[in-house]
Amino acid sequence: LVENATANGAPQRVVVAETADGEGAAGRFESPPAEQAGLFARALHSGQAFFDNTPSGGAGASGPAAIRRILAVPVKLDAKVVGQLALANAGRDYVERDLRLVNYLAKFYAMALEHKRSQQRLYATLREKEVLLREIHHRVKNNLQVISSLLSLQAGSLEDPAAREMLKESQNRVRSMALVHDQLHRSRDLSRIGFREYVKNLCASLFSSYGIDSARIALRVEVEDVSLPIDTAIPCGLIIHELVSNSLKHAFPDGRCGEIFIGLAPAPGRGKLLTVADNGIGLPRDVDLDTVHSLGLRLVRILAGQIDAPVRCLVRQGTLFEIELPEPDSEEGPALL
Template sequence: MRKRRAGLMIAERTGRLPAPNMTVTLSQWGSITILLMVSAWLTLWSRESIERSLDLARKELAVRRKAEEALRESEGKYRKLVDYTLVGQYIHQDRIFMFCNKRFAEIFGYQDTAEIIGRNIQGFVAPESWKKVIQEIEYRESGEKEFSHYELQVVRKDGSLIQVEVLGSRIEYQGKPANQGSILDVTERRKAEDRLQASLQEKEVLLQEIHHRVKNNMQVISSLLNLQSKHLSDPAAVEMFQECQHRIRTMALVHESLYKSSDLSRIEFGSYLKSLASHLLHFNEVDTRRIRLETALEEVYLDIQTAIPTGLIANELLSNAMKHAFPGKRSGTIELALRPHPEGSYLLSVKDDGIGFPEDLDFRKTESLGLQIVSSLVDQVDGRLEILRDNGTEFRVVFQPPRYPRRTSGQEM
């Protein structure tokens, strides 16, 4: 009797029938079928207690039915989200496809996902890519990688090969380890990139040829000037021709450096200055046992718009030091330096320990064509020129790449 009363008190307090007492099920149309399993002590229950318990059961089942409907609705939305996407989705377990969406099937040329599910993944991978696929799967299975991102070739239904990009990860599927991933057809993108790369290589070859021909043409001009100078008797005129040859050679050397460089848009200017200085020593017949050249050239890259005027500046300053700093049998040192300077600028320095630059001479107003050229070119590269007269002469040029306006398609040459 005490056990029966205890059971009744539990039912009244919780609203649930103590098992085994009764089972209540709701049909699809909401009608209630009550199956009562009557025990010996059920007759002791009051009618009100039973009705109260059944009412609570109805409410609980209604909540459950509503949750199931919400779950079905959510699954439907997720199914649409997975099926109607530009990216193929898949799950494979033990190398067998367990799931794929419609886009995955379309990428491989199939009409229905049922043609893929249940098949081994190897049949969809090009032989040359299979080793890569297995390697990436093993990385994920061993925990070495959390996910894999790579490209491979796959085989479509008609046997044709396409290039795809894959992002795969490790998951649990139906209680067992599996692999899921996304796949994107990148065949057309890769073809476009290949065409662009071929076009770029063609233009690089053409640009190299242009720089090569410009350099050759400048050498021809220099040779013509040299031939013409041999018919001159005036030493001053001969010197002017030689100076023009130096300047042409300086510009030609920029084009030579560009067509020999892997980067056709700029040159390593430190190496260029070293070549230029060696050329000037030879051309001016400098006795290197008497006049030494020391260089401190850091790695600086300049485009052609900056390299040509800066190279001409270096040519004029070096030529001036070689010709005038050490008259007679005087010996000494010329120092050539290049290094980065604050705020994106660079410092070019030509220093000698020779007789020095005259104190009363303003290099900005001199009649020397070389220094006039230097002053003009310094302005062109947005620079400033300083001269120091301690223990010889030092010309310091602080410059930065010029800011030329971009040419629009409608502008005339």
């Protein structure tokens, strides 16, 4: 079997398996004599299948490489010849039945070539989209960092401490979103984020922003090594940001020591249970998230509602928040892996 694949009109590769005349044993294909070499290009140039049992006209070329019988069928894609299948030197004369059989093989070969080309086009498209998506995450991260810097400059020009604190909180919220896009830009999966790494980076940023001594307020993170889609990771990150910020600002007054805990584990039913707790002085026992005036706690309720996650607040030797992240009903929903 001789396979001549062409690219832009030039031979691409040749694969050969020859049966010796009358012996039935496979041998190594040798180039035919010069006067017969054009036979292998005939089907490629004409686009027509053929067989010839007397290619030398009964005389001329001789020797082990001489072509005594040949059958060739062009391989076509979209009416364009892209290669050929050729048989040479069988132990008997070729007949029409042989031509029909190789024609079928050529059609299957053409289908395989088209499948391979489709795969190559698909992979190229996916690579282009991956590069584009990575660039989008990178630019979003940079734009969010610019906004954070503008908020910082604005805060520095204010004399009112309360106003400066409000801008600082907004700056930290922007940073928490920028962290998601920064991690996505650097990760292999551009649609999902490793939540454990994200939580640690987020809390490190908050502790640094508020100038917290980790020897006074410890952080304990027990988060499953799960991957969250961006539509779930950003609301969860902002929820953690609000609750941890609230603990850092209010739970440990007058230099009090303590601990902040963040956990993510399987929920009793389906989904995951996100826990944020501290052992500080605690919130008022009659706090109601539906009527609370604190912007941070209102944001927690709103963000949890965006991902259909119920929120519970318990006040016992500190404050504990539990957010039930639902298991998605479909692939389009927020997936938890």
